[in-house]
Amino acid sequence: MSQNTSKKIINNPLKCADELLDGLVLAYDGKARKVGTRSIVMNDLRPNAPALLVGGGAGHEPIYHGLVGKGMADGAACGDIFAAPPPDIVLEATQAVNRGKGVLYLYGNYAGDVMNFDIGAELAAEEGITVKTVIIADDVASAPPSKKNQRRGVAGLVPIVKLAGAAASQVDTLDELVRIAQKACDNTRSVGVSTKPGSIPATGAPTFELANDVIGLGMGIHGEKGIGLIPMCTADELAPRMLDLIFGDDLALNAGDEIVFFVNSLGSTHMMELLILLRAARPILEGRGLRIHQTIVDNIVTCQEMAGVSFSITKLDAELKKLWDLPCESVGYTKL
């Protein structure tokens, strides 16, 4: 079995989420601050504007809390390693980002996150803060289109948060922000594969098990089941299998459509492999007449040293394209 023998440069294995958040705040060089127990919020927020709050479990850095920044999220509620932020942390972050126009919660579809953000929203309502929620569920391999509410949120959250963050820098009402964030979600699909597990910081144990001669097709970032196991194969063989899962889904991708194409490493898969996969994928996309407005090749949605990759496609209409082209800056993703 392919295993990860953990040998991590950390301190107390049970304090990783707190310590990495301290480090993350320092990485922002004064542009963001720590709030309460484990939230991070930008310092210069546009007055009288609706707020964009993201969040989720730690251990997947630079998401979620590393997507806070100019033209990105206003703040993030950070959970413990692989655990949703508890409601009091969601509330502290909500209070810190709210500027009287309400707060959009935008996060991936995991049961713990949904439960805790929902309770956070109730607590915020008691304080007079309007909260609306858009849930990211872009993983086509996690459930069929008819059961979208069961789909996981994976790497598509990066283009989605970028688009919602751009919207948050422009619009005046929470409803407008909700509308655009929902459209970004509706227009985004992802599929991931895994070749090796990462490690659990507290124990050093692998996050899951996977035989050496197989790839987990459609596997989630914690090793959740997807389509199933397929034999280890080449980049040229794998790219069309992944893209076919997106093409077979319910997002219309027609000739002439403009897209953002994001090739993500889940942790230790090297950029060399991402680039070789991009070389395999791009002619397939162009063969369908899709026009690639921007390509992203990076490791932004990770799970420790997990090996694997994901493809995400976001279809841009005129409104989303305009928002996409705005610059943004964060620890996780920066664009001129």
Added chain:
Amino acid sequence: MSQNTSKKIINNPLKCADELLDGLVLAYDGKARKVGTRSIVMNDLRPNAPALLVGGGAGHEPIYHGLVGKGMADGAACGDIFAAPPPDIVLEATQAVNRGKGVLYLYGNYAGDVMNFDIGAELAAEEGITVKTVIIADDVASAPPSKKNQRRGVAGLVPIVKLAGAAASQVDTLDELVRIAQKACDNTRSVGVSTKPGSIPATGAPTFELANDVIGLGMGIHGEKGIGLIPMCTADELAPRMLDLIFGDDLALNAGDEIVFFVNSLGSTHMMELLILLRAARPILEGRGLRIHQTIVDNIVTCQEMAGVSFSITKLDAELKKLWDLPCESVGYTKL
């Protein structure tokens, strides 16, 4: 022994360097093009300006060829995996970036690179192209200050190329570009540690061997010897040991000095660990009165799935600070 069992998503193991370059060109979305055998060059180059050419072996992505971009390098000569670009590739890149004002070669101090870039410069001279060279040798653990010409070039090349790239977008003469690139080198120091090898794409074998209970202090990105092996330790213990090697070197770092601080993952070390190390390092830097102008936390100088980290410090004077603050955009590093 800690080993890397390779399970890579590639095609022909002997074609990786060519295929990743194809992918890299695609990642630039039309802003750069492939030139000749294995070079990449930006399309919109400032006319009548001195050129900045970088390069080196493949397998360390996003360096070196991923540092091509606006406000970064004009082009790169790409070698095979872990091998210097041959002189004909250096020449093809040189011809493509030259705009009549000469070309600066800026690359890391490895014997093969020095030899091949020097021959490339001779070939370019025969074509009437003026070439000057600045060699990056920032690794304080690879030789004492008295033997700087034996030092390796490691992660400090990222701030150095950023500064030289900013200069290349501004200055009118090759001599000015040389002067600023040399100052960026003179003001930059790095030190790395390793905890696990990466893999050799052609064979799947580990790039070196390292016992499970030790850290290679000062180890180079191919596993080159540094200070020696130290027992595995915590982030809080490791950060001061690394910084002391930089503080003990011959770059004056005095209270009030402004610096760029770059925490780099060598491949599979997760951003969680980088952030926890930043948390440990930052108070030490501030305790010496250093002012951190910008922090970078990313994996930019890598060696496949090698685990380990490096710290790089670049001291900014007024001229370098102004250049630092210019925006830049590349696959490897982008700044608003």
